[in-house]
Amino acid sequence: MPKNDPDAVGFAVVGLGMGRHHCRSIRAAKGAELIAVCDLDAGRREQAVKDFGCKAYASVDELLQDTDVQVVNIAVPTGLHADVGIKVAQAGRHVICEKPLDVNLEKADALIAACRDHGVKLASIFQRRLHPLSRQIKETVDGGRLGTLHYADIHLYWYRTDAYYAGGIPPGWRGTFALDGGGACMNQGIHSIDLISWLAGGVASVYAKTGAFTHHIEAEDVGTVLVTFRNGALGNITCTTSAYPGLTNDLHLFGSKGSIALSDEKVTAWRVRRDDGDEASEKAEERAMMDRYSGCGSDSSGAADPLAVGFDGHTVHVEDMVQAIREDREPIIAGTDARHAVEICAAIQQSAASGKEITLAPNLSGG
Numbered sequence: 001m002p003k004n005d006p007d008a009v010g011f012a013v014v015g016l017g018m019g020r021h022h023c024r025s026i027r028a029a030k031g032a033e034l035i036a037v038c039d040l041d042a043g044r045r046e047q048a049v050k051d052f053g054c055k056a057y058a059s060v061d062e063l064l065q066d067t068d069v070q071v072v073n074i075a076v077p078t079g080l081h082a083d084v085g086i087k088v089a090q091a092g093r094h095v096i097c098e099k100p101l102d103v104n105l106e107k108a109d110a111l112i113a114a115c116r117d118h119g120v121k122l123a124s125i126f127q128r129r130l131h132p133l134s135r136q137i138k139e140t141v142d143g144g145r146l147g148t149l150h151y152a153d154i155h156l157y158w159y160r161t162d163a164y165y166a167g168g169i170p171p172g173w174r175g176t177f178a179l180d181g182g183g184a185c186m187n188q189g190i191h192s193i194d195l196i197s198w199l200a201g202g203v204a205s206v207y208a209k210t211g212a213f214t215h216h217i218e219a220e221d222v223g224t225v226l227v228t229f230r231n232g233a234l235g236n237i238t239c240t241t242s243a244y245p246g247l248t249n250d251l252h253l254f255g256s257k258g259s260i261a262l263s264d265e266k267v268t269a270w271r272v273r274r275d276d277g278d279e280a281s282e283k284a285e286e287r288a289m290m291d292r293y294s295g296c297g298s299d300s301s302g303a304a305d306p307l308a309v310g311f312d313g314h315t316v317h318v319e320d321m322v323q324a325i326r327e328d329r330e331p332i333i334a335g336t337d338a339r340h341a342v343e344i345c346a347a348i349q350q351s352a353a354s355g356k357e358i359t360l361a362p363n364l365s366g367g
């Protein structure tokens, strides 16, 4: 039983880099209690015990002996997500998995299957989808207010230092295919890739070029992709970690009845044509959206610093898991919803390697 609130759901966090944000989020979340952390690194464990006053374990096997733990948040390097997650599912605990689900579709599917087979919930962290602005755009697009979408893009102009790529535990895991699943697209860009795909109704094909230009890494630090969405709309995905010193994260959606543009989660344009042709009201709606969303981006100032990421979205994910358990429903972003982003990134790599356009499987996965 959790010690403070007998009704609280007991959480543990594995991996104490980004996992420290999870610890803070769990402590901030209603109905959740941080029971324990787990990390191979003794220094990180000790610091977490000091900061969060919880138990600490040196291995996932030991952690899973703790009967107070009902949910395990996974924030180890990406290529270990499924390995850890499958153990957690086999032990009958629910899983909140950091993005992306894993480095390829085979491993992502193995994690999804293990959670399904063992009757536990699998949530994937894609905190940008949970932002109120993202949800309002989704309603606007799905409600037909932009008309027929014909173009959508994301441009992530970020910067990461050589020290960032040399760091992490194990050192140098970032930018490798085995542990990061890729580079600027799979690691930094995947939030935006997931978001544009979710908003525009899924990706049908990609034609990509990628390269490593300013870092000595195996995967790309620049990737640019021509996209065809499932509804036939065209688009572009460009992700880089070589835009010194870290610039903007932009998104555009153009439909037959209007345009939406964001920069760093602030609205820079919101022009939705009205059926009655009342341009003053159209401009007033834009003004209202700009006022409401002009600097409230909760989660994304990671242009230059990967740890400068807020934890509001993570708290929403934790609270949603608490409710999903209580109501016995799927989490707001289930594993199956997060699968498509991995599929898109894998197709980008396949296209860049082969020089060919890659067609994705028709709408089998969420997002």
Ligand SMILES: NC(=O)c1ccc[n+]([C@@H]2O[C@H](COP(=O)([O-])OP(=O)(O)OC[C@H]3O[C@@H](n4cnc5c(N)ncnc54)[C@H](O)[C@@H]3O)[C@@H](O)[C@H]2O)c1
Pocket (backbone or CB within 6 Å): 014, 015, 016, 017, 018, 019, 038, 039, 040, 041, 044, 058, 059, 060, 075, 076, 077, 078, 080, 098, 099, 100, 125, 127, 167, 168, 169, 170, 187, 306, 309
């Ligand atoms: N949602 C976001 O905005 C966001 C931001 C940053 C990172 N991430 C994700 O978080 C994950 C971790 O990234 P990071 O930058 O924190 O990496 P990191 O290298 O800083 O931390 C990883 C931690 O996992 C621990 N670890 C590794 N293998 C382990 C094992 N088998 N058992 C227990 N602990 C183990 C390491 O000791 C280390 O402390 C990645 O999947 C990354 O994509 C998400």
